[in-house]
Amino acid sequence: MIQFIKGIIFSIDEEDILIEVGGIGYHVFVPSRIFPQDKEAGDEILLYTYLQIREDQWQLFGFPQKEQMEVFRLLISVSGIGPKLGQAILNHFSYQEVISYILAGDSKGLSQAPGVGKKTGERLVLELREKFKKLDDGKETSNNLSPGQDTALNQDCVLALTQLGYSAPEARSACMRTSNALGPEADTQDLIKGALKLLGKF
Template sequence: MISFVRGNLFAREEESVTLDVGGIGYLIMIPPAVLPQDLKIGDELLLHTYLQVREDNWQLFGFPQKEQLEVFRLLITVSGIGARLGLAILNHFSYLEVMQLVASGDSNKLSCVPGIGKKIAQRLVLELKEKFKKLDPAGLPQEAQTGEGDLSLNQDVVLALTQLGYPMNEARAAFLKVSKSLGPEADSQGLIKGALKLLGKF
């Protein structure tokens, strides 16, 4: 089992990266949305990994956050969800959004992911609702532990921040911190303003 890979970015493709680890290149499949937009060739990167072993192929899948990997591993336990679809889901939604959608039973939004039809989306909710509750909540933002939070508001704020040039992972982290400090009554304008201050842009 390869639990993580730390190395320097050697190449970046649409759905994969190659990390140089002591002169050996590791090709790792990854959802593009989880990578920092300012990541450059030569930068150091640590990815938590899942090794899929088949008779004709061994393939590594990686994620910057361990929580992303945990959600991915649960996604691919669902019948009809292979590793590629698991990546597609986590490229379309953050791991927190996936947990919230499953917790709220929102199969309609899940079915918006390319390759995920209504039946598979309903199966995701049915099979993962209880499994997600068993994830270790240590270190997870409160929104992921309780299933609370306005998903549409989350998406609006994160989208606004990314349009201002901030990487997706930084935008989501800033939103979660500001949302927790301002409380559930905060509107999108207040959340964006607070997130910008947190990101160092007044």
């Protein structure tokens, strides 16, 4: 399996790029949201990759961060979630937000992604919650959501921010970052106040 590709960007399209490595061009699908905005044709890039092999074609899916690729692989392990839908989810949410929604059992939040309905969101939570707990344990993702963190406080924080007009992903990201910064002693009011500061509204 191709674990990663490091080479020169030959061309960039909306959802895929062509990377030249040793005179060979590799076509790699990359969600537009996570593609480094400072990269352009002629720049060097390293992408962690997932290779999908089918009878009629081979496809490479690339991610700037290893954690993004790991979350992608877990997403597409769920029945009914193919690589295109997995990429669509990561094009709508950050990988931290995907982990947060699943650990919190928030299938409704997941259903905001294009192509993810209510049943698909519930299936993602059911099949991945335990796997994501293991993924979260001791890795970089724990900087965004600690394994022992009280998710009820985060849920209250997210609810308060969404009632103020913020989108769920925006609210969740701000609450997670605030919780990580303030630590386990912070209560709901502390989280809300800190999240509003991050969002520049306090």
